[in-house]
Amino acid sequence: MDRELPTGQRVAQLERFGLPEFARRLAAVPERPVLTVQGAVRRPAQFDLAELLDGLPEHEQRSDLHCVTTWSALDLHWSGFRFRDLAARIADAVHPHPRATWLMATGLDGFRSCLALEDACADRVLAATRLNGAELPPEHGAPLRLVSADQYGYKSVKHLVALEYRLTYSAGSAGFKEHPRARVAREERSRYLPGPLWRRIWAAALPLARKPYRS
Ligand SMILES: Nc1nc2c(c(=O)[nH]1)N[C@H]1C(S)=C(S)[C@@H](COP(=O)(O)O)O[C@H]1N2
Ligand SMILES: [Mo]
Numbered sequence: 001m002d003r004e005l006p007t008g009q010r011v012a013q014l015e016r017f018g019l020p021e022f023a024r025r026l027a028a029v030p031e032r033p034v035l036t037v038q039g040a041v042r043r044p045a046q047f048d049l050a051e052l053l054d055g056l057p058e059h060e061q062r063s064d065l066h067c068v069t070t071w072s073a074l075d076l077h078w079s080g081f082r083f084r085d086l087a088a089r090i091a092d093a094v095h096p097h098p099r100a101t102w103l104m105a106t107g108l109d110g111f112r113s114c115l116a117l118e119d120a121c122a123d124r125v126l127a128a129t130r131l132n133g134a135e136l137p138p139e140h141g142a143p144l145r146l147v148s149a150d151q152y153g154y155k156s157v158k159h160l161v162a163l164e165y166r167l168t169y170s171a172g173s174a175g176f177k178e179h180p181r182a183r184v185a186r187e188e189r190s191r192y193l194p195g196p197l198w199r200r201i202w203a204a205a206l207p208l209a210r211k212p213y214r215s
Contacts, residue, residue: 023212039164063149
């Protein structure tokens with residue numbers, strides 16, 4: 001677990017969450033999942049996910065999930081692979097442009113988030129296949145999800161199906177409400193307006209934001 005709760009967060013139980021428009025888009029996990037990699041690369045590719053992950057060193061981590069809307073689920077036990085190990089294997093095959101320093105990740109439901117390659121390849125970033133000792137459940141991102149422990153939850157894309165290497169940042173599904181880096185320790189909730197202001201906005205909006213996921 002992380003040592004203390006970041007500024008502006010409150011403890012909550014883990015439950016399925018996301019942007020309201022994705023609440024009803026929980027797609028069935030395909031029988032043979034694939035990962036498409038394109039963008040600023042020499043050889044775009046579509047990988048069979050099982051083959052792509054085969055033989056990568058397994059990795060586990062206990063970390064908290066901090067949603068930008070001010071809730072934090074504590075001490076989640078994720079396992080899978082270090083995202084940087086996966087990225088190295090992918091890069092060997094697709095040959096990214098040397099100045100492609102951003103990665104747009106897309107989930108099966110169409111949710112997108114853009115991470116700095118540096119953030120995606122940091123220590124506490126997993127490509128997770130298991131949660132709390134069991135197979136990753138569909139509501140939490142089966143078959144594979146990003147878990148970026150030091151960034152707000154919107155960077156931890158569930159049901160990962162595509163990666164696009166990019167030369168520049170481009171906002172994902174949450175648009176202006178996202179921050180390119182989204183570092184929790186710096187309260188980078190959004191690119192515009194300071195974190196403490198967003199904290200108040202989100203805390204007030206949270207009951208409404210949860211509604212589509214609870215009904
Ligand atoms: N594919 C996908 N990934 C997503 C989202 C989503 O709606 N779709 N929501 C993000 C947000 S805002 C948060 S806080 C976390 C929530 O993860 P959970 O549903 O496992 O609690 O997933 C993130 N990843
Ligand atoms: Mo979130």
